Amino acid sequence: HQLASQLLHNKFILVLGDSIQRSVYKDLVLLLQKDRFISAKQLKTKGExxxxxxxxxxxGCQSQxxxxxxxxxxxxxxxDHHLVxxxxxxRIYSDYMQSILEDFQRGMKPDVVIVNSCVWDISRYNSRWISDYKDNLEKFFGRLRDIMPEETLIIWNLAMPVGERIRGGFLVPEIEHKAAHLRFDVVEANFYSGTLADEYGLDVLDLHFQFRFSLQHRTNDGVHWNALAHRRITTLLLQHAAQAWGVIWPAPLTSVGDEVSSHTKKGQNRDDRSFDYRYRQSQQAVMRSRNNRKHYAPYTNIKTSKYSHHHYY
Structure with missing residues (x-):
């Protein structure tokens, strides 16, 4: 909690994406305030x-x-010192995404952008998704690069492994036939998006690689992940930011302890060594930008900012 709070002191963090990214946002918000894991109910709830x-x-619940x-x-x-x-x-590029980016073009710029869009892009819009996805990625990365200052740390995190069997709200009847091969499409989409992101000078964090042997922490719907997995994601993202800013990271965010048992299913392996979300230099698969970044705090009183997308402040 203290390490995360200090690293992100006076920082504006923007998270863009689907329900996985919402959980990334939620775990970060929780960690900035408390030393505990997010609950399964909190992970599952949307629009509260x-x-x-x-x-x-x-x-969310304000509309349908x-x-x-x-x-x-x-x-x-x-x-007082954080904005998330x-x-x-x-969809990675759409009229809605354009409106979001236009607001950031006119207003306050984030220090960190954490973004991914994949599973919806490749399953819900077009059965021949490859060309559409590539085109939209190029439009998004190009626009993002034009709008964000050089100091902004942009992290494209690759989509996580999906299961062979998918169930739940995401799998509407129209795409049930795609469920069996979606996990292979995700691997292919990750290749395209990671390569393009690197070409545009973005940082790429390969969460698919990180979690390929941690599938026991994926939930029963085959898409989402439990609290331990999300704390590991948060740890990797914060460690990545620390490296980018040249900040020495003195210790793991938390240690694996008794909480493991409360976030595992009955009969699941509860050996701490089977899932260590603490950062290891040798395990992180990151394509780094060659430009050194400086520790950067662009705002002091966000309440007086002229920025307004939907009158937030």
């Missing part, structure tokens, strides 16, 4: 009015709740 002192800015591709949810957590914002998106 408030999560751990954040606020629902737009969409559904599993469609036009579902909207914007969340924000704000403290999340936008739910189901």
């Amino acid at each position: 009015m408030s999560f751990e002192n954040d606020s629902l800015v737009e969409g 709740m559904h599993n469609g591709s036009n579902y909207r949810e914007i969340r924000q957590f704000q403290s 914002r999340f936008y739910f998106v189901t």
Whole structure:
């Protein structure tokens, strides 16, 4: 908690993506305030009015709740020294994404952007997804590069492994026939997106690689992940930011302890050594930008900012 809070002191963090990215946002918001794991209920809930002192800015339970591709949810957590914002998106480039980027072009720029969009892109829009996905990635990366200052740390995290069998809200009847081979499509999409992101000078964090032997921490729906997995993701992202800013990371964020048993299923391997989310230099698969970044704090009083996407402050 203290390490995360200090590293992100006076930082504006933007998270863009699907329900996995929402959980990334939630775990980060929780860790900035408390030394505990996020609960399974908190991970599963979407669109609530408030999560751990954040606020629902737009969409969610304020409008119709559904599993469609036009579902909207914007969340924000704000403290004296931290600002974290999340936008739910189901396509990496669309009219909605354009509107988000245009607002950032006019307003306050984030220090860190954590973004991924994959599973919806390759399953819900077009059966021949490859060319569409590539084109949209190029548009998004190019626009993002034009808008964000050089100091902004942009992390494209690759999509995590999906199961052979997928169930739950994501799998609407129209795409049930795609479920069996979706895990292979994700690998292919990750290759395209990771390569393109690197070409545009973005940082790439390969979460598919990181979690390929940790599938026991994926939930029963074949898509989402439990609290231990999300704390590991948070740890990797923070360690990556520390490296990018030249900050020495003195210790793991937390240690694996008794909490493991409360976040594992009955009969699941509970040996600490089977899943260590603490950072290891040799395990991190990151394509790094060649430019050294400076520790950077661009805002001091966000309440007086002229920035307004939907009148947040």
